[in-house]
Amino acid sequence: MSATRPTSAEPQQDTLLGLDDVAPARRRGPRAKAQVETNGVPIATTLPVARVVLDLQPAHLDQPYDYLVPATMTDDAQPGVRVKVRFGRQDVDGYVVARQETSDHDGRLVPLRRVVSAEPVLTPAVLALARAVADRYAGTLADVLRLAVPPRHAKVEKEAVPADDPTLAGSDGAAGSSALPGSGLPALAGSDAAAGDVVRRQPSAPRSSALPPGPSTPAHDIPGTTVLSVVSPSIPGTSTSVVSPSEPPPDVPGSTPSSDAPASAVGDASSVWASYRGGQAFLRRVLAREAPRAVWSALPGVDDVLPHWALAVGEAVRACVAGGRGALVVVPDARDVARVRSALDRAGLPDHVQLLADDGPAPRYRAFLSVLRGSVPVAVGTRAAMFAPVRDLGLVVLWGDGEDTLAEPHAPYPHARDVLALRAELEGAAYLLGSPGRTVQAQALLASGWARELAAPRDVVRARAPRVRALTSVELAREGAAAAARLPSAAWRAARDALGLGPVLVQVPRAGYLPVVACARCRTAARCSACHGPLGLSSADGAPQCTWCGRLAGHWSCDECGFTGLRSVRVGSERTAEELGRAFPGVPVRLSAASAPGGVLDTVGTQGGRHPLIVATPGAEPVAPGGYAAALLLDAAVLTAGTGLAVATEALHRWLAAASLVRSDGQVLLVGDAAPAPTQALVRFDPAGLADRELAERAQLDLPPAVRVAAVTGDRFAVDALVSRVDLADLQGVLLGPVEVPDAPDRPGAVGRSEPAGAGQRRPQGSPAGRAATLDAPVRAVLRVPLARGGELARRLHASLAVRSARREGGTARVQLDPKEML
Incomplete structure (x- = not known):
C-alpha cells in the first residue's frame, strides 16, 4: 500500500516495500458527520470523532484510529485521556489525541468503549517527543508511550488536588477542534460510561503533537500499513532539521530575566559555575529563558557530603526556575537522585519531586501527577523520568551519560542522551550534558556544533584534581x-x-x-x-x-x-x-x-x-x-x-x-x-x-557515532528477510554480515516485534523448512549509513518491520539503532 500522496508542505513519504500488489487506498474528501447514534447509543453533537492512538505492538498498526464519541463521554473524552476501545475482537487501551467534527473514512464508525480516566496524562509535548523518538529508533509510538506514561493508579488519581491547581479548570470541549493544544490539556472529572463495539483506523498523516485529520479505512480492511513521516530535530544522525523557537513565549517581555528573579540566580564569584569558561554565561541564558546547549566536564571535589557536580546542577536548576520555567534532571541511579534533591534544597528549591520506579506504583504515579498538574516545577529521576511532563520546560540536565542504566533495555531501546536532546529542541529548552568523563557521543555533539563545551581552564583542573x-x-x-x-x-x-x-x-x-x-x-x-x-x-x-x-x-x-x-x-x-x-x-x-x-x-x-x-x-x-x-x-x-x-x-x-x-x-x-x-x-x-x-x-574507520548504525539480530532467515527489504544502495550504505553471535547477551528469544514461529505465521520463501528457528544460533547484521541518511534508514527499517508483522513472518528479529557495540 502506498502512503498518502504528499502535499507541497509534507516531506516525501515511503511506500511499504514488499506490498506493491496491494492497491492504494482511495483518497476521499472530508466526510461530514452523519451518524447520530450507533447501536442505540447517542453520539456527541459537538466534535463527535475522536482520534485515538492504540497500544498495539505490530509495526504495521503504528498509526492513529478514529472512533465516535458517545454523548455520555463528550466531556471526558478529551485529548490526552486514556480510553478503552474495540479493535477487532479485543478491547485495547489507547489515548485520545484529537477531537474533530468530521472523519475522512467513507464508512461506518464505531464508538469508544469507555473513558478509563478523565486525567489527561498524555500531553502535547510528550506526544510529540514520543513520535520523534519512535521515528529516530525505527520503533512504534505505542512502544515509546509505554515508557513515557506510567500505569494508572486509580486510588492516587482520586486523591484531593490543591485548590489552586490550574488543571482543575473545566472545559466543555465544544469550541472547534481540540487536537492537543500546545498550551496544555484540561483536567476534568472522571467517567465510567461505556458503549460501542469495533473500530476503524486513521492512516497516514504528518507526525506532530496535534495529529491532523486524514483519510482512513476500516480496521478490518487493513492489508498492511503506511509509514508516517516526521521532521526530526537537528541532532547528529538525522537527515532533516527544525530550528527551536528563538523567541520567548508571548508572556515574556523579551529574552530578559524575570523582574522578580533574584540576582543570585546566576551566581557570583563564589558560584560553582565561576570556575568554568562560559559557566555563568550559560546560567544567564537559562535565566533569560533561552535555550543554550552544553557538554560539561565536571570538576572533581566534594563539599561536605555533596559532590561538586550536584551543587552545580542545583545552581543551574535555580536559574531556570527563577526565569519562570520548569526543569528536568535525569541521573543514573537513586543515590544520585537523592544527591541532586539535597543540592536543590540547599539552592533554595524545595518544590521538586523524584520519579523512581523503585518507589512503587502509588508513589511513582503520585509524583507523575504532581508534575503533570503543575504542582511542582522540577522533576528529578532516573531513566524513565526523561519523559516527565514538566510544564513550560526550560532546562534538561543529564548526568553521567556513559552509564549503562541510561540506555533503555526495552524497544525501541532509546538512550536518555538522545531523548533529552530531541526534547530540548522540540520544546525550546536548554540542554546540559554533564559527566566526570566524556563519551564519544558527547564529543560528537561538540564536533557537530550542536552543543558548546563547558570546561574549566587547565590551571583550575590541576588545582582542584588530586595527584594521579x-x-x-x-x-x-x-x-x-x-x-x-x-x-x-x-x-x-x-x-x-x-x-x-x-x-x-x-x-x-x-x-x-x-x-x-x-x-x-x-x-x-x-x-x-x-x-x-x-x-x-x-x-x-x-x-x-x-x-x-x-x-x-x-x-x-x-x-x-x-x-x-x-x-x-x-x-x-x-x-x-x-x-x-x-x-x-x-x-x-x-x-x-x-x-x-x-x-x-x-x-x-x-x-x-x-x-x-x-x-x-x-x-x-x-x-x-x-x-x-x-x-x-x-x-x-x-x-x-x-x-x-x-x-x-x-x-x-x-x-x-x-x-x-x-x-x-x-x-x-x-x-x-x-x-x-x-x-x-x-x-x-x-x-x-x-x-x-x-x-x-x-x-x-567509519564507526559510530561518525556514521549511523543499525543492528538487526535474530534468526538467520528472519534477519535476511528483514534486511533484504531495506535498499542501502541509494543510502550510500554498507551491510556487514549477518554473522553468528551464539554467545550474545541479547540472544533473541521473545524479543523484537515479531512473535516466535508458530501457528498462523508463515516462513519467508527460501527459509529452511522444518527447522525450529529459536534453536539455531542467532545472527546479527549491521547496517551502516552516513549520518545524513540516518533518518531515512530508520524509516526503511520501520517499513520493513511493518511488512514483517503484516505478513506474520516467523522467527524473531530485533532492530536496534545506535547500539552501544557493533559486535
Whole structure:
C-alpha cells in the first residue's frame, strides 16, 4: 500500500516495500458527520470523532484510529485521556489525541468503549517527543508511550488536588477542534460510561503533537500499513532539521530575566559555575529563558557530603526556575537522585519531586501527577523520568551519560542522551550534558556544533584534581618480585599514610569473592560439567558454583590433570576486603556493592575514631565528608581488556568517578598495566582529549557515532528477510554480515516485534523448512549509513518491520539503532 500522496508542505513519504500488489487506498474528501447514534447509543453533537492512538505492538498498526464519541463521554473524552476501545475482537487501551467534527473514512464508525480516566496524562509535548523518538529508533509510538506514561493508579488519581491547581479548570470541549493544544490539556472529572463495539483506523498523516485529520479505512480492511513521516530535530544522525523557537513565549517581555528573579540566580564569584569558561554565561541564558546547549566536564571535589557536580546542577536548576520555567534532571541511579534533591534544597528549591520506579506504583504515579498538574516545577529521576511532563520546560540536565542504566533495555531501546536532546529542541529548552568523563557521543555533539563545551581552564583542573600516579609494571620494576603483587608495596604505603588523614577508597572492578577460578596445578579454567560455564567461589569455605546456571560442583576435579585444588583467576570485592583486613590490622574495612551484605553505601565516616578503608565496585563508591585522602584503583588492566568500542572511555569514566571523590591534596594510584591512552588521560585528568582522539579514529574507520548504525539480530532467515527489504544502495550504505553471535547477551528469544514461529505465521520463501528457528544460533547484521541518511534508514527499517508483522513472518528479529557495540 502506498502512503498518502504528499502535499507541497509534507516531506516525501515511503511506500511499504514488499506490498506493491496491494492497491492504494482511495483518497476521499472530508466526510461530514452523519451518524447520530450507533447501536442505540447517542453520539456527541459537538466534535463527535475522536482520534485515538492504540497500544498495539505490530509495526504495521503504528498509526492513529478514529472512533465516535458517545454523548455520555463528550466531556471526558478529551485529548490526552486514556480510553478503552474495540479493535477487532479485543478491547485495547489507547489515548485520545484529537477531537474533530468530521472523519475522512467513507464508512461506518464505531464508538469508544469507555473513558478509563478523565486525567489527561498524555500531553502535547510528550506526544510529540514520543513520535520523534519512535521515528529516530525505527520503533512504534505505542512502544515509546509505554515508557513515557506510567500505569494508572486509580486510588492516587482520586486523591484531593490543591485548590489552586490550574488543571482543575473545566472545559466543555465544544469550541472547534481540540487536537492537543500546545498550551496544555484540561483536567476534568472522571467517567465510567461505556458503549460501542469495533473500530476503524486513521492512516497516514504528518507526525506532530496535534495529529491532523486524514483519510482512513476500516480496521478490518487493513492489508498492511503506511509509514508516517516526521521532521526530526537537528541532532547528529538525522537527515532533516527544525530550528527551536528563538523567541520567548508571548508572556515574556523579551529574552530578559524575570523582574522578580533574584540576582543570585546566576551566581557570583563564589558560584560553582565561576570556575568554568562560559559557566555563568550559560546560567544567564537559562535565566533569560533561552535555550543554550552544553557538554560539561565536571570538576572533581566534594563539599561536605555533596559532590561538586550536584551543587552545580542545583545552581543551574535555580536559574531556570527563577526565569519562570520548569526543569528536568535525569541521573543514573537513586543515590544520585537523592544527591541532586539535597543540592536543590540547599539552592533554595524545595518544590521538586523524584520519579523512581523503585518507589512503587502509588508513589511513582503520585509524583507523575504532581508534575503533570503543575504542582511542582522540577522533576528529578532516573531513566524513565526523561519523559516527565514538566510544564513550560526550560532546562534538561543529564548526568553521567556513559552509564549503562541510561540506555533503555526495552524497544525501541532509546538512550536518555538522545531523548533529552530531541526534547530540548522540540520544546525550546536548554540542554546540559554533564559527566566526570566524556563519551564519544558527547564529543560528537561538540564536533557537530550542536552543543558548546563547558570546561574549566587547565590551571583550575590541576588545582582542584588530586595527584594521579600510575603504578604500572615498568614503574614497579625496581621492587623485584613484589611488583607482581596485587597490592604493591608502594600502594600499601600510600594507603597507610593516607589513613592517618582520612578515609581511603579502594575501587575493584568485580563484585563477589572469586568470580573465576582455575586448577591450582595446571591452571586450566574450572568449568561446569553441565553447561560448561566458568566456576567461581562465593566464600572462602564455599563449594565451587557455576556462574551461568548456578549448579554446585562440590566434588570438582580438573579434566586435564585430575587435581581437586583451585586457585583464583579473578578476585572480587569481597575477597579484596578480606585481604585488606589482614594487610591493615585494626583498620575498619567496609564493603560497598550491590551484592554486599550492607548494599551500596551512601556516605562514610570515622568508626571508633579511626578512618576506614572503603572497598567499592565501580558506581558504588560512597561519598566521604570533605573527600577521601587517597584512592587505590586496583586491577586496572581488567577494565581496558575488552574489545568493545567504548572500552577506553568507559574505563576512564569509572576511574574519574572515583578520583573525583578524592580531596585536592590527596592522591590516586592506578594499579595495573592498563591501556596507555586511558591511563595517560587519567594522569592528566583530561577526558576530553581521549574522547576527541577516539572520535577522530572512528571517523577514519567509519564507526559510530561518525556514521549511523543499525543492528538487526535474530534468526538467520528472519534477519535476511528483514534486511533484504531495506535498499542501502541509494543510502550510500554498507551491510556487514549477518554473522553468528551464539554467545550474545541479547540472544533473541521473545524479543523484537515479531512473535516466535508458530501457528498462523508463515516462513519467508527460501527459509529452511522444518527447522525450529529459536534453536539455531542467532545472527546479527549491521547496517551502516552516513549520518545524513540516518533518518531515512530508520524509516526503511520501520517499513520493513511493518511488512514483517503484516505478513506474520516467523522467527524473531530485533532492530536496534545506535547500539552501544557493533559486535
